[in-house]
C-alpha cells in the first residue's frame with residue numbers, strides 16, 4: 396500500500412505499507428483526498444515531537460470499505476470525513492459536549508501499520524496520507540455524496556479548527572472586532588468563522604503580501620502585511636477606540652485576536668493588540684518549550700485574557716454535518732480553499748508551496 400511516511404528526519408513516499416484488520420468498533424476508510432496541514436510539516440521539522448516510522452496526514456475524507464462486527468454508525472460505501480478525535484463516548488467530557496477534552500482523544504499513538512514489514516505508528520489517530528487507514532467508528536462521520544471529497548477533506552482539520560475556534564471556543568458576538576494572524580488553511584477558516592458570526596471588523600495579518608486577496612475573499616475587511624509593517628501599530632491605527640473618555644486610559648485594538656501561525660513572537664503581538672476586555676486565542680502550535688511573556692497588568696487593566704483552543708473545541712459528529720450543511724447552502728467556502736491538487740507524488744511540491752505561503756490548502760488525491 397502507498398502512503399507518506401515520517402522516517403524520523405524526513406517524509407517519504409513509499410509503497411511498502413501494510414494495515415491491520417479493523418477491531419470490532421473500527422472501520423477501514425479508503426482515502427480519496429487529504430489536505431496537507433501545517434501540523435504534518437511540524438512533525439517532520441520536529442516542532443511536534445512524534446515517534447517514527449509513522450504514517451502522516453490527519454485531514455482526510457474517503458469511502459468506508461470495511462467495518463468491525465460492532466459498528467452501527469457507518470456501512471461500506473458511505474462517504475466520510477475522518478475526525479482526529481477517537482473519543483470514548485463514555486467519560487464526563489464526552490457526555491458534556493467536549494470530546495476534545497476526552498483523555499482518550501489525545502495522542503492515540505498505536506501501530507496499525509507496517510512499513511517494510513516492521514510496525515509503524517499512526518498520526519493523530521488518523522494517518523490520512525495512506526490509501527487505507529483504520530479508525531474508530533466515532534471518527535468516521537458520514538456526509539452527503541453531493542460534497543466533493545477533495546473539498547470535504549479540509550473539514551477534518553482546517554475548517555473544524557478555524558471555524559470552531561470562533562463559534563465554539565470564542566463564541567464571538569455579532570459586531571465584535573477581530574484580528575487573525577496567519578492566513579493559511581486554519582486562519583482562512585477563522586476568517587470565515589468570523590464572517591458567519593457577523594464580526595464587524597476582521598483584520599487579517601500575514602507576512603506574505605499576496606495573501607491579501609484570499610483573506611478578503613473569505614471575509615477579511617482589512618489586511619496588514621506583517622513583512623512591511625508592525626502589525627500591532629497597524630491594527631491600533633485601524634481600530635482606535637474612544638477609551639480615553641472620563642479620564643480613563645486611552646486604548647485601542649480588537650475584541651479577539653487569533654494566532655494561527657504557531658509562533659510565540661506572533662502570539663505576543665496577538666496578545667498585545669487586544670482592546671479592553673479582549674481575548675487572544677492560541678490556535679497555532681509552536682514547539683512544546685515555547686513560552687510567551689505576559690504583563691499581568693495588561694490582563695488586569697482591563698479584563699484581557701489568553702486562551703488555547705484544540706481542534707476548534709469541536710464536537711465532530713455535530714459540527715461536521717453543520718459545516719456540510721453550510722457548504723451546501725452556499726454559506727461556507729470549501730472549494731475555494733483548495734489551491735492545488737496533486738497525487739501523492741506531488742507531496743514535496745505542495746510542501747514547498749506551503750512554505751512559500753502560496754496556498755490556502757494543498758490536497759493530495761489517491
Ligand SMILES: NC(=O)c1ccc[n+]([C@@H]2O[C@H](COP(=O)([O-])OP(=O)(O)OC[C@H]3O[C@@H](n4cnc5c(N)ncnc54)[C@H](O)[C@@H]3O)[C@@H](O)[C@H]2O)c1
Nearest residue numbers: 433434577578579580581601602656657679680705706752
Ligand atoms: N490548535 C489546533 O488544534 C490546530 C489544528 C490545526 C493546525 N494547528 C496549527 O495552526 C498553525 C497554522 O496551520 P496552517 O495549516 O494554517 O498553516 P499554513 O502554513 O497553511 O499557514 C500559516 C500562515 O502563517 C503565515 N505566517 C508565517 N509567519 C508569519 C508571521 N510572522 N506573521 C504573520 N503570518 C505569518 C504564513 O505566510 C501562512 O500564510 C500551525 O501551527 C498548525 O500546527 C493547530
Ligand SMILES: [Zn+2]
Nearest residue numbers: 432434552553
Ligand atoms: Zn491539522
Ligand SMILES: [Zn+2]
Nearest residue numbers: 483486489497
Ligand atoms: Zn471520553
